[in-house]
Structures are given as structure tokens and as C-alpha cells.
Amino acid sequence: MNQIDVRSEIIAQFNQVAREQDKRLTPLTDQLELLDSGLDSVCFAIVVSRLEEAIGVDPFAASEDAVIPVTFGELVSFYENAAK
């Protein structure tokens, strides 16, 4: 999966999970802090779980010292690097 696909897959999952969990999603910019995105931690967990199926990687599980992303941009590059 190339980098554009990774980003659009992540955006698609954010929208999908927000819809399912009845959350209002803030427009996704790279600077947006994840905790301000409108999703709660269960939503994030579902997103991570679905991205693992869609992209084939769980970058969080890859290392005990993997960084914890704070902004949406960090989350995207976290997945992009893992998918390389």
C-alpha cells in the first residue's frame, strides 16, 4: 500500500468509526491533536484494530518503545513508516 493509500485509509476509518459510534469528527488536519478529534479511546482502539486488517500492520505492536502519536499527522506518518 502506498503512502497516499495509507492516509486515505486512515481518514476513511476515522469517518466510518465516528459514524458507527455516533461521534462528531473534527476536520482531520495534520496538526489536530487526536484527543480533540471527537473520537474517544474506544474509537481509537477500533480504528487501530481495523487498520491492522486493512493495511496489514499494527505499528503499536511492533515495538515496546514505539512512540505514542499525539497529532493526526504523527499517526499518519507512524503508519506510513510501518507500511514501508
Next chain:
Amino acid sequence: MKMLQSNPTSLWSVLKESDNLSGRFLLDADSRVAMSDLVEGSVLYGRGKELQGRSVLLTTNDQFTTASALIELDGVARRIVLCPPDFPLEHFPYVIDTAEVDAIVSNHAAMRLGKPRPMYFSPVSRTIVAGDTDRSTHHATEWVLLTSGTTGLPKLVVHTLESLTGAIQAGKTPAENIVWSTFYDIRRYGGLQIFLRAILTGTSLVLTSAHESTANFLARAAAHRITHISGTPSHWRRALMSPSARRISPEYVRLSGEIADQSILNHLRAMYPQARIAHAFASTEAGVAFEVNDAIAGFEAKALECTPGVEMKVEDRTLRIRSTRTASCYLGENAPILKGDDGFVDTGDIVELREGRYCFAGRRDGVINIGGLKVYPEEIEAVINRHPQVQMSLVRTKKNPITGALVIADVVRKAGPNDGRDLSASAIQDDILLLCREALSPHKVPAAINFVPELVVGESGKVMRRSA
């Protein structure tokens, strides 16, 4: 260093005898009160006397009023039943009957239960009024905490102030330099420990508020210069997702309530290099057992023999604990046995010895832990199985870096003609989720429903669980 009273008679008497009460505070996002005012006034409109010797259900919609009311009621009430947040209304009649509740202290009006039992109702307020509660008769108050049970009905766990506070010792840092805080809710065992710690060791306490964001709480905690803070690994994962996590610089970071994995310990070490990071093993039933201070997941095998005041053993693969900190029993007719004949509480946590260290390897009863809260798969399966298209289901957990674990349901659909409606798989998934949201607390609702062709059924006729 001041020693703690070895056997505190009541929270109020501990506070009454301690120094610098006017300099110690209890606060949340909306209120701040000096401990001296809590000792001298009343949050029960000066009517605490009416609660003398009663079995009191304490149910408030915030931690702050629960904390204030506990200080006033301990030693006065015969029994306090501490109601956790989001407690389902439908279980109140069971709790009231089982704990022989004859008074309710609350700040919300949800108590129209239509019960015939004569009940005294006392409102509780954030505002302190003058008026001392009559403490001429002392009651050794029984504390009852509520935890999840297999059938969905709560279990009522009986403690005393002595058993709840058995693990609390004064630390090396002078109390006046310590400000405690916790991500936990003090209406559950883990948070209650921190509340009691603050009261007994002479510190202030910063509480979370329900509608406050993680970032705002952390900013407030930083403004009050918290030094000691506790939470579950899930609380901490969430906190570390906030840039505001950098605003606090605690001396002591404590994790409990869930298994602390090496990843979260490493993250906390990196974020707070100055802090002592400890993960503790405790449960509502077994009490506080031990604390691990080397920032490595699991615990050293020698902890079994070398933990003062606590006896531990591993029998039949699970960790068993005996100490004065364990609960005494469950309340109710036909209540399950809390302690074995030898006085040991079986925690149900399977441990495995690897190179001199015990690691946690799941639960024997299949209980899953979601963010520090117990979830019985059977309770969720029973709800899913009510759906007309469902043949059988298995609820399991999936490890997740953000929440620690997710609830996942594997569902076998009924074969053959359905009830005439030709529902798509996603429509049935939505339907099942709706059913779950209506019947279950939010943390028990599955994050995903997977349709599977079959589930393995064991000789007992039950669906086989992996950890069983």
C-alpha cells in the same frame, strides 16, 4: 515522620487529629474545599445525625460529593454502600435489598424506586453548612463496594476501614509537600485507595471531573502541582496521547487495575524520568497485595515470600492472597465464597513463572479487563444470544495498544430460514450492537461483531474459552 494510626477509628477522627487541615484541599474542576471545613461543617445539610446506625447507599453523580459525604458518614453509618459511576438503575432494588439499605444519600433525583421499604433520603451538597454530626455513638462502619458479577447482577464486597487502609503507610516525603491525584474514580476500589491515602497520610487530593477532557485535567493537575498520581495502564496510555502530559512532573507514578506491560512502563519512564514508577497488584476482593518498583512487567518470584503483611501462593496456576487487607465476604443469600477455608482469596489471575519472574497470563474464569473494569463474557453473550438471528456467541478480548483490550464478539448465525426478513450481515451487526448498547454499560459493548461459521463446544456443552 509521623506514623499512621495503626487502626483508624474513622476518617473524620483521623482528620480531626491531623495538623495543617486548613492547608489541605479536596478539589475537582468545579469546587475546592479545605479539609478543615469538611471536618467542622456538613455536606448533608447538618442532618448527619439522622443517618446514625443506618445502612446508607451513597450514590452521587460526581466524586467530589462522594468524598465529602464519606468523611461525614464513616463512623456514623452502620454500613456505607458505595455506588460506582454509571451504575445501572435496574440493579438498585437488588443492592438495596441485599445490603438492607435504609437510607440513601444522593445528589440526584433518580431514586424513585417505588420500594415498600421505609427509606430515609438525604440530599448531599457541594456546599458546606455549619452543623456537627453527633458522633457520641461510634459505629465501626462496614464499607460495601460493588463489582461486576457473571450474571450482570453486581457483587457486594464487604470491607472495613481497617482492611481498606491496611497497605497505606506514610512515605519518606513530608506530607505537606505531597499532592495526590488519580485518573481513577474514587467510587471504585482503585480510586478509593488514593482517596484514603490522601486522608490518612495528610495530603491534598485533586480529583477528575466527569466532563473534563484529559488535557484540561492534566493542566489542572499541573496548576495544583500534583506530585503523586495513579491510574490504570489505559488511563496512562490515554494521558500520554495528550501534549498536556508534559505539563505535570510527578515524583511518583502508580499503575494498577490492569496488567502493566513493558511498553507502558517504558513510555512512562521516558516521559517522567524523575519519577518513581510503580505498578501495584490489587483487587476489590483481594485488597492491595504488592507493589513492583523496578519498572519491569510482572513481578519477582521472591515477592511471594517477601511481601510484609501479605501471604501469597500460586496454586492451580492462580495467585492466592491472604492478608488483613482482603475483603471479608460477599453480601447476600447464595453469595459466592470469597475466601477459601484457609483464608486465601483466589484472585483468578493465572501467573506463569519465567526466569525468576511471574507474568500474568490471563484469567481462569475468562473475565476480561477493559480499562481496569471487570467484564464477564457470559453477561455480554447472554445479551447477544437474545437476537433472533444468533445461534451462539463467544465474547473474547483483543489486545490493543490504546485501550489495553477490546471486547470482540464472535457470532454464529442461525442456519436455515430466518424470520422472513432477509437482513444483510451489517444490518444484523448493527442490530446486535443496538441490543448491547441498550442493555450493557458502555465499556461492555463489543467493539466488533465477527460472524464465524462455528465455535468449538467443549464436553461441558459450553463454548470453549481460550484461557479456560
